[in-house]
Amino acid sequence: MNALSDRAIPLPTTYTLGDRQPQRVVQPTTVTEVGDLLAEATHTHTAVVPWGAGTRQFIVDPPRRYDVALDLRQLHRVIEYHPADLVVMVEAGISLEAVQTLLSERGQWLPWDPPTPPAATIGGLLATAAWGPLRLGYGGPREWILGMQVVLGDGRIVRSGGRVVKNVTGYDSHKLHLGACGTLGVIASVTFKVAPLPAQMASLHATVLDFPSAWRLAMAMRQPPLQPVALVIEVANTITLMARFAGVAAAVERQLALATTACANATALMTQYEDRTRWRIGYQMPTADLLLRIGVPDSMLPRAIDALTILEPAHILVFPGLGLIVAGCAETAAARLPALRQTLGVMGGYAVVERSSIVVDRWGVVPSTIDLMRALRQRWDPAGILNPGRWLLE
Numbered sequence: 557m558n559a560l561s562d563r564a565i566p567l568p569t570t571y572t573l574g575d576r577q578p579q580r581v582v583q584p585t586t587v588t589e590v591g592d593l594l595a596e597a598t599h600t601h602t603a604v605v606p607w608g609a610g611t612r613q614f615i616v617d618p619p620r621r622y623d624v625a626l627d628l629r630q631l632h633r634v635i636e637y638h639p640a641d642l643v644v645m646v647e648a649g650i651s652l653e654a655v656q657t658l659l660s661e662r663g664q665w666l667p668w669d670p671p672t673p674p675a676a677t678i679g680g681l682l683a684t685a686a687w688g689p690l691r692l693g694y695g696g697p698r699e700w701i702l703g704m705q706v707v708l709g710d711g712r713i714v715r716s717g718g719r720v721v722k723n724v725t726g727y728d729s730h731k732l733h734l735g736a737c738g739t740l741g742v743i744a745s746v747t748f749k750v751a752p753l754p755a756q757m758a759s760l761h762a763t764v765l766d767f768p769s770a771w772r773l774a775m776a777m778r779q780p781p782l783q784p785v786a787l788v789i790e791v792a793n794t795i796t797l798m799a800r801f802a803g804v805a806a807a808v809e810r811q812l813a814l815a816t817t818a819c820a821n822a823t824a825l826m827t828q829y830e831d832r833t834r835w836r837i838g839y840q841m842p843t844a845d846l847l848l849r850i851g852v853p854d855s856m857l858p859r860a861i862d863a864l865t866i867l868e869p870a871h872i873l874v875f876p877g878l879g880l881i882v883a884g885c886a887e888t889a890a891a892r893l894p895a896l897r898q899t900l901g902v903m904g905g906y907a908v909v910e911r912s913s914i915v916v917d918r919w920g921v922v923p924s925t926i927d928l929m930r931a932l933r934q935r936w937d938p939a940g941i942l943n944p945g946r947w948l949l950e
């Protein structure tokens with residue numbers, strides 16, 4: 557059997573990456589098929605790019621070689637859902653939106669809010685380590701993953717972690733695939749622990765005059781008993797602090813009252829709102845030519861914002877408590893990126909290019925774990941067929 561051509565489908569232009577097009581697109585319907593496809597690709601040295609909905613392919617450079625687009629969206633089944641145990645197992649080609657819809661019918665959710673279009677798949681979101689503001693209150697997706705099934709580059713199907721919350725067997729090797737952008741394996745299915753939907757959710761917007769005022773207000777918002785599950789400072793035409801609270805009704809109302817007082821003390825212009833169905837706040841990731849993700853120790857965020865001014869960003873999102881900044885800049889700012897990286901490096905921080913309309917050094921610094929990652933890649937994908945040249949691994 558020729559696993560690669562048997563599953564080939566007509567080629568849409570949407571699988572283009574940079575100026576490269578695949579020769580074929582395959583849409584496997586089972587994990588075994590994925591294994592067969594990758595085993596054959598290893599044998600024939602065929603370069604494979606895993607695809608979800610394609611919403612975050614911009615996160616890494618186009619591949620150096622690109623023969624086959626491996627579209628995983630037919631792997632979209634819910635394998636198991638045990639609401640009483642707060643556990644769900646899904647195939648990786650299902651969208652996060654579909655999983656949230658299923659869970660919400662039983663009063664549950666995954667507290668994970670990456671700012672991606674609804675079509676974004678679980679596999680693609682995990683491969684690119686996508687996160688959203690709820691990471692402050694609930695941790696990142698890695699905290700909610702119990703286990704994972706992965707197809708390695710050589711076609712082997714491996715499982716790590718477990719299916720139950722109190723699992724003591726199995727290694728956590730699945731965590732290596734988070735953020736690895738499909739260079740270490742194809743995520744096939746994932747088991748999550750899920751959470752009950754909070755009884756009440758409330759959000760508050762406060763417009764302030766300058767960043768120092770917003771930062772002081774953010775610090776006030778993090779003083780117990782205030783415990784926002786999300787906190788974002790948006791610096792654009794105006795400077796806005798957005799805070800979200802979740803929990804039992806009385807606790808949320810108390811926190812909202814205290815937060816309102818903090819805003820009044822800061823002479824901030826404030827509005828309150830709730831969105832019980834989607835619980836998405838009005839923040840949007842900047843749609844700029846050059847999109848940066850900056851990480852620094854949390855207390856350094858104001859200094860990092862000062863340093864960022866050399867890039868003249870048009871739109872900044874600051875995540876107090878997470879030590880993270882997302883900044884949208886003009887393409888011309890890329891020339892000043894090395895200077896910014898130098899300043900951030902002194903603070904123990906970094907700047908990664910998440911999207912760029914021109915060729916740039918995306919990472920700046922090589923992670924200290926790079927040799928380990930390269931050794932894993934060599935062992936799991938000996939022919940180097942998965943996303944060749946898309947990362948620092950070769």
Ligand SMILES: Cc1cc2nc3c(=O)[nH]c(=O)nc-3n(C[C@H](O)[C@H](O)[C@H](O)COP(=O)(O)OP(=O)(O)OC[C@H]3O[C@@H](n4cnc5c(N)ncnc54)[C@H](O)[C@@H]3O)c2cc1C
Pocket residue numbers: 684685687696731732733734735736739740851905906907908919921922923929947948
């Ligand atoms: C196989 C493999 C290869 C990777 N190669 C790269 C790479 O080439 N470049 C890259 O930026 N990341 C690389 N990573 C890390 C990966 O990009 C992160 O997991 C991803 O950035 C998601 O980060 P996060 O938002 O979850 O950050 P976090 O989970 O908050 O980040 C994890 C830790 O890594 C640190 N960190 C993240 N990115 C950088 C960076 N660029 N410089 C210094 N420290 C950093 C953070 O400060 C934090 O301590 C690799 C990971 C794997 C598994």
